[in-house]
Every structure is written in C-alpha cells, then in structure tokens.
Amino acid sequence: MSRKKGRLFVISGPSGTGKGTVCAELLKDIGNEFSVSMTTRAPREGEVHGREYFFVTREEFNANIEAGNFLEHAQVFDNLYGTPKDMVLSRLDRGYNVILDIDVQGGLQVRKAMPEAVLIFILPPSLTELRRRLEGRGTEDPEKVEKRLGEALNEIRLIGEYDYYIVNNDIDEAVALARSIIAAEKAKVPEAVRPLIREYEKETN
Numbered sequence: 001m002s003r004k005k006g007r008l009f010v011i012s013g014p015s016g017t018g019k020g021t022v023c024a025e026l027l028k029d030i031g032n033e034f035s036v037s038m039t040t041r042a043p044r045e046g047e048v049h050g051r052e053y054f055f056v057t058r059e060e061f062n063a064n065i066e067a068g069n070f071l072e073h074a075q076v077f078d079n080l081y082g083t084p085k086d087m088v089l090s091r092l093d094r095g096y097n098v099i100l101d102i103d104v105q106g107g108l109q110v111r112k113a114m115p116e117a118v119l120i121f122i123l124p125p126s127l128t129e130l131r132r133r134l135e136g137r138g139t140e141d142p143e144k145v146e147k148r149l150g151e152a153l154n155e156i157r158l159i160g161e162y163d164y165y166i167v168n169n170d171i172d173e174a175v176a177l178a179r180s181i182i183a184a185e186k187a188k189v190p191e192a193v194r195p196l197i198r199e200y201e202k203e204t205n
C-alpha cells in the first residue's frame with residue numbers, strides 16, 4: 001500500500017505532569033518526530049538552539065507571526081512560543097507522526113487549524129501530588145508554585161476539548177498508554193476513505 005500521511009499529536013498538560021518525559025519516550029519510536037518550537041525564552045543550561053527550541057528575539061518572533069509562519073502561537077508564563085508550520089506539514093507529508101509539546105491555548109488553535117489532529121492531555125494524579133512534584137524540583141519559590149497550581153487548574157478546565165487523557169501515576173504506564181493511543185489512531189479508518197479503497201481496487205485491474 002502507498003505510504004500514508006503521518007498524523008499530528010498534540011501533548012499538553014500542566015507543568016510538572018511529566019509531559020516532557022512522555023514526549024521524549026515517544027520520540028524514541030521510529031516514525032515519530034518532534035516539532036521544535038520557536039520561543040522568546042532564554043535558553044536554560046544545556047539547551048541547544050535548534051534542538052529544544054529555536055531561541056529568537058521578540059522582533060524575530062513577531063516577524064514570524066506577520067509572515068504567517070506559525071501553525072499556532074501563544075504566550076505561556078512570560079514568554080512567547082510558536083510551532084513552525086512548514087516543518088510540521090512537510091514531516092506529515094513524508095509520512096512521519098509529528099509530536100507537539102505545547103500548552104492548552106496552542107492545542108486549541110491546532111484543533112481549529114487541523115481538526116484531524118489528535119489531542120492528548122496529561123494529568124497529574126491530583127493537585128496535591130502536583131504541588132509535591134513542583135516543590136520537589138526545588139527550582140520554584142512558594143509563590144511561583146501557587147501560581148503554577150492555579151494555572152494547572154485553568155488548563156484542566158479545558159480538558160473537554162481534548163480527545164484523550166492520561167493520568168500520570170506511573171511514567172512507564174503513562175508512556176505505554178500514549179503509545180497505544182498513537183497505534184490506535186494510526187489504525188483508524190480515515191474520513192476520506194476513497195484513496196484507501198482505491199489501493200485495493202488497483203489490484204483487480
């Protein structure tokens with residue numbers, strides 16, 4: 001059968017839920033590719049331009065908005081983040097699944113732009129557990145932890161817009177469930193069913 005187009009997967013969830021780890025594990029699988037976002041945030045130690053993000057100035061970011069280069073873009077905390085459109089589309093055309101690690105505002109924009117995208121939400125087992133994880137990181141002062149918890153609840157309130165949710169009680173189980181979702185989505189009968197039927201019809205000619 002001819003090569004199918006890839007599928008677009010959005011992975012969202014409050015910070016501290018382990019969504020970065022889930023994405024990193026999915027990217028070890030052949031056929032899945034990560035979309036590197038553009039951001040105005042400063043690189044953290046160890047981050048490399050073009051690997052974790054394309055780090056740009058606000059001027060550069062705004063020029064990309066003007067040029068219509070983003071599939072979606074949003075302000076998250078104090079910085080701007082955006083998904084470069086061309087890279088996503090060309091990878092999908094080449095048959096790769098593309099994984100976006102983006103916030104909920106971005107996820108909702110992707111839903112509008114590409115209704116066929118699959119939206120997955122990663123949830124913490126509870127807000128108490130999320131607080132424990134955020135405090136455990138030791139990088140956030142107490143005020144910031146409270147702010148993140150408030151933001152987490154606001155994101156969770158939008159879960160109805162998503163297709164799937166994964167409660168991250170155990171990272172291995174969470175990754176296994178994400179893999180199952182991707183596998184099931186790949187096996188879904190497409191809405192445009194004609195090309196699929198034609199593949200079989202061709203054999204009878």
Ligand code: 5GP
Nearest residue numbers: 037038073074076081082083101102103106
């Ligand atoms: P961080 O700065 O910690 O890497 O990411 C902060 C938040 O921004 C995370 O929730 C991450 O998912 C989100 N994010 C990263 N890239 C994008 C993007 O291109 N678009 C949107 N909307 N959110 C993003």
